Amino acid sequence: MRRRTCAFVLGLSLGIGGALLGARLGGASPLQGSAQAENSCVTCHQRITTPLELSQRYYDWHLSVHKERGVTCDVCHGGDPRARQAQEAHREMRASSDPHSRVHGKHQPETCGACHQEVRTAYLASAHFAKLSAAGLGPFCSTCHLQMANATVRSAIDVSALCGRCHNAEGGIMPPNPQLIKSAQETLLSLSRANGVIIWADRLIEAAEGKNLTIAEERRELEAARKLLQEAKWEWHAFRLEPVRAKADRAFEQGAKVKDRLLQKVYPGSRP
Template sequence: MLKKFLLVIFSGLWCVTLVLAQRSANAQQDDLAVYKSNSCVSCHSQLAEPVRVSNKYLEWQFSKHREKGVSCDKCHGGNSTAADKQKAHTGVQKASVRESRLYAFNQPETCNTCHKSIVNSFVQSDHYKKLRAVGLGPTCNTCHAHMATKVLYSASEASDLCAQCHNAINFLPPRPEIPAQAEDVILAFQRANNVINWAKLLIAEDDATVLTLTPMRLSCDSPRLC
């Protein structure tokens, strides 16, 4: 009896798994429908090997860029309308090549196509000036990772990232106060955000409060009231 019961349970779970997998596949196809004429997406979405290429595609698949309609060619270059592999990859270069749109020096110009205000602030920073002058400085991917798949929200993560350069391990002068300051800044932003959310909650509760006014009988003992 127990075996039959377990068999029914496992059969049910297997059916549910198949249904969910099919729904997931259908959802992915719906998501990619807008890219059906893009040869980069149609080809790379079918690749399982090499793992490096397949993983990069999946990073894009689950990125904000994909959600916003930013396809591979917008950053990597190439011809997304060409069916031929060689023609489709025309102009695509590794990020390590100085002429590449994804080379550290060139990333701000590439990202500026969509993120003008952010890039305008970045190119005025000391980080960018040192990056251009001697190649020692962060660029867009340093904080936002490949294809903007990651944004640093955690104070400890920001501190750890800053510490990768501003510590005594590499050849730069140790500046341990910089990672600490970065952590404090993130924490200050988080505190401000929490205060704002708290204020919104109090306002919402106040708006939901119904005041009941009870009529009051005025005394005529005073001439001013009668």
């Protein structure tokens, strides 16, 4: 039985990796075919090979969730995606370093928040946004998410390095606060743990469906845990760590209970 459980866990790990890769690369893109051909930003920038940084930015977008959702360059950066000449296409566009640019740090809450409303609401209530508004010193969306959100701060090590620039650095803009850094690390770990157990339960639901098992109750309870975790992820952007940690821990506990019940249904006698 232990062998079967271990084999399942190995399959789960491979399945998660495959699912994530499939989410990035698999299936039809909303920009394939005529829609992509009609967008001059896409058709022009995909042919650019130099400078290297500009060329790579296209591939950052090409492999991003933004492309999957049909969010093209002009949605955030401006410009005219119907123009055929570069000068016309780039008209009224500004470099991200320009304070008037739509993707300048001070304007990112508005630009990104046009789609990410829940995150924007949480961020606008944060001390970070207050600092950004008052002195232009607070972190903004791309501080953590970088371009196209392809690279996102997810690990405790990342949090220590990033938050420590202001909160734990000698001569930083905020007094050193090692406890705050530790709390942020633990909160992020709690979010990641809850996310992991919910993914595990999702895979068990797929296995249960393959065996035609009755799992209606488990579905309902897992969706409740998923909703709780999503709320915690949104609220993370307000940087009030204690309530986020509490909500993430509750999501984990609920998800773990569902996972354990599903495990017994799908693989009777296996250990959680």
